[in-house]
Amino acid sequence: SFRAKLVPREDPARNELVSRSLESAQQCLFNQDYGTAFVHYLLVLNLAPVLKDFASESFRFTLFKWADELDSLGRIQDLFDCYEQALELFPTDEVIINSMGEHLFRMGFRDEAAGHFHKALKLKPDYPEAKENFYRVANWLVERWHFLMLNDRRRNHKYQQAIQKAVEGGCNTVLDIGTGTGILGMCAKKAGAAEVYACELSKTMYELACEVVTANGMNGRIKILHMKSLEMEVPKDIPKRVSLVVTETVDAGLFGEGIIESLIHAWNHLLLPPQNTQDPSRPPSQAGRVIPAGATVFGMAVQCLEIRRHHRLCVSEIGGLATAAAGELHSPVSCSSEDDSTEPYTTERLSRLPGGYTPLTEPFNALDIDFNNVQELEGLCSREVSRVRLPVTGEGLLDALAVWFQLHLDQQSSLSTGPKEDTCWEQAIYPVQTPHNFPLRPGDELIVEISCRDAYLRLCSVAVARDGREFRLDDCLDPDKPRNNPGPSGNPNPSLNAEAELCSALACLGTEQSSGPRDYTMLECAEMALLNNQPYHDSFRRALAKLITNLKDARSVQGPSQGQGLEVMPLTDPPSDPMDPGPDPFYVLDVSEGFSVLSLMAASQGQVKAYSSVEKTQHQAVLRRLARANGVPEEALEFWLNQVEDEQAVLQRPSREKLWSAIILDCVETCGLVRQKLMEKATLARCLLEDGGQIFPERIVLYGMLVESDTLLLESAVQGQEPTLGFNIAPFINQFTVPVHVFLDLSTLQCRHLSDSVELFILDLMNTNANYTNRDVKVQASASGRVTAVPFWYQIHLNEEISLSTFNQDSHWKQAAVVLHQPLAVREGDWVRLAVTLQKSSISISASIEEEAGETGTVDSVKSPIR
16 A cells, blocks of 8 residues: 555655645546646655655656646646756656657757657667657758768868877967767867867757767866857856867858858857968967968859759659659759759769769859958958869759868868868759750850858859850749650760750740749659659559559449449549539548558549648648649549548548548658658557548558668777777767667668568558567578678558569659677578567667578567567
C-alpha cells in the first residue's frame, strides 16, 4: 500500500493531504480531467518524493495527455512549464525527456529538441523512440559537414598555418566567431596567443566546444561564450577589442551564414582598427585583421538533368493527365525579385550528381571581397547590380549557374571549394527558373546579373545575346502557346525541336513586351522531382486502373444495384451524363505527403470519388485546374483535410456508411527511410477498406549490398586525431555519429561493391501476420575488402505485377546506408551474416563473418512478428 510508504510518521496531517490528493488525482484521471489530475500529482510527489516509483507511470500518462490538450489549445508556454515541473521531479526520466523533445521539434526548436533526444539516449542507449528521433534530427544537432571539415587535413592545416603566422606576427588577442568544436580557437592558443575568446550560438555545439577545450587542457585559457557575435560588447563580454578574428562562418554560397553582418559588427565593435598602410609603424598587436582575409567567387553555366528535374516541370503529361493547365510550376529556389520567400540558391556536390553535368561557359569571376575592408563590407549590399557577358562555349540546355569560391586565408594561402577540388565543400546552385528549356550554342553570350541583396550573393541568368540581339530569358515564350518540353530524361544535346522552339521565341520577342510578373506555383524540390518521375505515375495509373476494373467486375457479378454491366471508362472520359448520379462510386483516399496528383489520376478513372490530402490552397487550385482541363468532373475530386476536423485522424471512413476502395500511403521518405508510423497507418487503413479494396503499395521489399566506402566513413565520424591537428576532438563529436546516412546517390557514391544486391526485409501492408522486426540474411562477398556500409533501397510493389524501384535514374527518392560501427574485413567468397532490425521505422544492421556456407539471401531466422 502507498500508505506504508508515507514518511515521516510524525506528520500525519501531511500524510493525510498526500493520501487525499493522490485519490483526487486518480479520480480526475478516471474522469479524463488531466489538468486537475496533473496538479494533484505535482502536490503528491513534491510532498512525498518516496511515492515517485509508485506513481511514475500514472504521472507520465497524465503529463502526456495534459500536454496534448495544451498543445491543441495553443497554450505552448503552459505546456513547457508542465514539462519543466515534471523534470524537476524526474530529471533522469528518459521517457519524459524524449516526449518534451518531440514537442520542441514540432514547435520548430530543432536544436533544443535534438539535445533532449540525445540526453534521453545517454540515459538509456537502447531506448528505441529516442534513438529514432535522435537519428532523424542529428543533422540539425551536429551537421554532417562538421565531420567532413574535421577530416579535411588540408583545410585544417592551412587554417592552422595562417593563424600561427598571424599570432607569431603580433596578433596576440583572438576571437573565434562560430567556434563549432573550438578547433580554430585552440590553434590560436597553441600558437601562443595571450587571450583567446570564442562564441557559438548553437547550445549543443557550445557545450561540445567546452568539453573539447577542457579535454585538451585549455579550460580557463579560452573563454567560450554561448551567444551570437552580433550581441557581443566590450567590455561586457570581452574586456577589450581583439587584434585577430578567425572564422569560417561561410556556406557554399559564401555569405549564407551571415559572415558579412558578423564582420561589419566585429570591425565596428570588437576588432581593433585595421592596419593603416600610411602608418606602418603601428605594431600588429595594436591593429585588427581577419582570417580569412577575403574571397573570390567564381561561376559557370551548366546543363544538368538532375538539377533541371528538381527545379522545374519537364514533362507534358503525368500519368495520363496533360499538364499544360497547371501553369508554371517550379521550386522555391530563385533569385527573382518578385518573391522574397524564395532562397537564392541550393547546394550540390557537382562531382556526385547522377548523370553528371556539362559546362556551357568557362568559369568566370563573379565577385572579389576584402574582409579586412569594413567600408567595402558595408557597401556590398548597396552596390549596383553588375552585368557580365559570358561567351557560351558548349552546346546544351541552360539549367543553372554553379558557384564556388576561393577563400584567401592570408596573402600566401587559400582554399578552393571548386567542383574539381578534393574538398569537403559543396557548390552553390542557382537554377534557371524559366517556363521552358533554353538551348545555348557556341557563339551566344549569356548575360548574368550579380547583386548582393539582403547580404545574399545572387546570380541571375537574365538574357541571351545572339546575332547582335539581346533576349530576356523569362520573356522568351508566351505561356499560352504550345511548347516542346522534353521529358526529364531528355536528350543531353538540344534537339532540332528545341532549336526551332527558341527561334520561334526569339522572333516573338522583337515585338512583344513582358505582360508583368509571371504567375507561378512553388513546389518543394522533391515535389518537382516527383512530378517529373514518369515511371512512378505510369505505374500507379496502371495499378489503379486494374483495381477499379476488378471492383467493377465484382459489383457486376453481385447484381444491378451494384452497377451491373458497367464498362471500364477511358482514363480521361467523364461520365456520359454528369447529372445522373449513376452507381455508387468507388472511394479512393490519397494520404501522400506534400503535393500529389495520384488522387486526380484515380478520379479520372470514372465512377471514382477521390480525396486528396493536398493542404495548401494554391496547390489545391493547381489540381482543380488540371481536373477541369482533363475532363474530370468537379465532384469527382475533393480535398480530405478540408473535411477532417482533426488532422491527426486523417485515416477514417469516407462517411458513416462507406468504406474505401483504395488508400494510397506514402511509405518512403525522399531521404531514403521508411516513413514514421507506417505500419500503424497500414494497420488502421486495412480496417477501412471494402471487400476487395487495397492499400497502395501492398508491400515494400528492402534491398541492400555490401560496399567499401571511405567517403561514408569520413561523413559519419572523425577518423582519429591526425586530421584534427593532434587535438582530442573525435571522442566528443563522434557522440553525434548517426549510423544511417540519408540523401545518398548510390549511383555516384565513391565505393567498391563487395557483393551483389540481396533482399534484406519485407514489409507487407496488406497482411499483418507476414511481418517481423528482425531478420538474419546471408550474403556472399564477391570481392575482398573492408565492408564499411550497407546501402539500401526499396522495391515498392503496388500489386503482384506492378512495382517500382527507389533506385533508378528517374527516381525522386534518394538512397540511404547503414554505416557499420567497425569495418568488417572480408575475402572473396566469404559469407557475411547481416542481422537486420526494423524498430518502428528505424533500421539497424550488424555484420559478422558466417563460418558455414549458405545461399545468398537465405533467411536464417525470422523473429518478433509485428502486430
